[in-house]
Amino acid sequence: MNDFADFTNRFRIKNSLPGVLTTLILYGVLFLLQFALIFAVGHFLKEHEDLLQGLFFVVDLGVGLHIVNDKRNDPVYKVAFLFTMIVLPMFGAFLYILSKWDIMRRWFSEKFETSKKKNFTYYRQDPEILEETRMEDPLFYNTARFLWNQEDFPIYRNGECDYYPIGEVYWRRMLEELEKAEKFIFMEYFIVQQGEMWDSILDILKRKVQEGVEVRLMYDGTAVLTKLPLKYPKAMEELGIKTKVFKPIVPILSLYQNHRDHRKILVIDNKVAFTGGINLADEYVNLKAPFGHWKDTGITIYGAAVRSFTNMFLAMWDVNADDPESFRPYIMPPEEEYKGKKTGYVIPFGDDPYGKNRVGKEVYNDMVNQAVNYLHIMTPYLILDDETKSDLIHLAHTGTDVKIITPHIPDKKIVFRVTRSYYKELIRNGVEIYEYTPGFVHAKSFVSDDRKAVVGTINCDYRSLFLHFECAAYFYDEAMARKVEADFQETLKECTPFTMDMCMEFNYFQRAAGRVLRIFAPIM
Known part of the structure; x- marks a missing residue:
């Protein structure tokens, strides 16, 4: 048409x-x-x-x-x-x-590991950069070394980045960068839903295809249940947009379907990458308000580090490929050819349920254990394993300022009940909990000591940390950390501090329900 x-x-x-x-x-x-x-x-x-x-x-x-x-x-x-x-x-x-x-599950796991191994050969780690981080911060160096030695995610130095404290600004930047595309556009999202946000993006994608830009779109298979028509991939192909549905829902009892693609990645020409909590649907940019005001965040990365997001996307795309491709043409020239600002370090990384390590959990736990002055967290869900809960309590006992912002208006009432079941123990031990009064927090960020920050798609719950495909960027960058912290402080002004007295106001049923549901949290 x-x-x-x-x-x-x-x-x-x-x-x-x-x-x-x-x-x-x-x-x-x-x-x-x-x-x-x-x-x-x-x-x-x-x-x-x-x-x-x-x-x-x-x-x-x-x-x-x-x-x-x-x-x-x-x-x-x-x-x-x-x-x-x-x-x-x-x-x-x-x-x-x-x-x-x-x-x-085993069949898909083998395919994904093969694809990941093939595509991760394009990664390179500059040993000079690793040595720099060892001299600057040995603890951060240990995390960087883990991500490279165990998971093949390198640390980069030459690059610029930006942080967006709300979905509307993130959306506007997406449209601006999409207009600049000359070679390719790769999009991988958990949710794509028709509406004003997606229509504005699709309008640009259609024009870019006509200009000769290659466009690939991948979205999670759960979208076909409520968000998109079953034949939507065919409609996109008619427009010239290569489209894949990640793990389409098959009406067969299989836990293979329990592992969803929760990533949000946009890569343009290997020059800029977007990620964060924002899906391609109107509520993420407050065009709809099913749960009050939607607080979300996102980032852009420019330069050599974009290669990691390109590789993550292509590794996932390649899993469902009938004819495996050579992706070398999509990989950026050597890092020194990008003349970016040296403002700090960044490690883009991914996580999946099939690997030997729980990468997101390891990075978050390192953030907790390495914090000195403060650790501030924004998360939509707070469902903690014993190790992370103990680490947060121990950190608060040392005198470190530990604050967590969660939603006040939940999108999932059962999960919200489990989240609140952790409040009493955390607050009693010095962890400060705040609920975002205007609505729902969907941001996923950790920031500490005006030096370190993690922003991406990873929630503090079992689904994200053990069951989903996720991605994020770990920054050792004072400028970026200060932006994330400034947003945390601004968000705090719109929050209600939770107290022990408020915890005691939960009735017996609410407390009991939260405790029982916690038992089943890992398999919910």
Whole structure:
């Protein structure tokens, strides 16, 4: 179609409420049929319990021993699965077996690791830069060395960066940079939803394709349930936009579908990269307000460090490729050819549920353990493992200023209940908790000591730290850290400090519900 408005309207009609409901009902029925089959088998086994009781005991015992001795499991995961097995013995064992030996999960894991290994060969680490960081800050050097030695994410020096304290400004900068594109545009997002924000971006993408710019779009498969029509990729291909859906939802019980692409990446010509908490939907830029004012943040990075985001995108894109490509043409020339400002250091990094390390968790924990004067956190969800909770409490006990901003108006009430269940213990031990009074905080940032900052897509919950594909940038940069801290202080002015008295006002049901839900947080 030549008329962009007609094209947009045509596909909005296809994404009408009846279409969405039909998709949800179809998928729901297919999933329910599979649950019914499982319960039917369970009922059959129950009727023959006397004959199979010994088998049940052996299976539960074997799975239980495996859970306890599996060094890859976080202790809280072990508690969650063991508790489930106590309440629902065979179901709990089945759930754990499915999580570990799911065929679809193993198949995708192998494909992703192959793609990652292939594309990460393009990374290079300048040893001079690593040595500089060792001399400047040995603790930060250790984190940088971990990210390079274990995960192949290099640290960069030549580059410029900027920070956006609200989605509206971030959106405006996206449009400005998209207009400058000459070679390629890569976009990877958790959510893409039709509306004013996406339409403004799509309008530019359409024109850029006509100018000869290569455009690739990838979004998470959960979008087809409520956000986009099933045939939306075909519509994008008609416009000349190469499009892929990450792990399309398949109505088959498989924990493979539990690992979602939560990243937000925009790369333009290998010159600039965007990331942060902002998806491509109207609520992220306050054109809609389902949960009050939406507080979100984002960053841009210019220069050699953009290569890391380019590689992360291409590694993910390559997983679903029928014909693997050579991505060398997309990689930027050597770092010295970019004449950027030397304002500090940055390490773009990614995390995935299949690797040997929980990269986001390791970086966050290093931020906690290395803070001296202050550590300030913004997160939409606060669901902590025992290690991180203990580290935050210990840091507060040392006299370090520890503050955390969470939402006051939640987008997920159950998760909000779990988040609030941590308040009492943290506040009692010196950690200050603030809720963003005007609405919902979706920002994900750590900042400490006017030196270090992490901004990206990683929430402080089990989904982000253990189950999702994520990305972020770790800055050792005074200018950037001061921008993040200034935004934290401005946001604090619109927050309500939570007190012990307020925690005590939670009724018995609220406190009990939060505690019970915490048990299942790792497998929610």
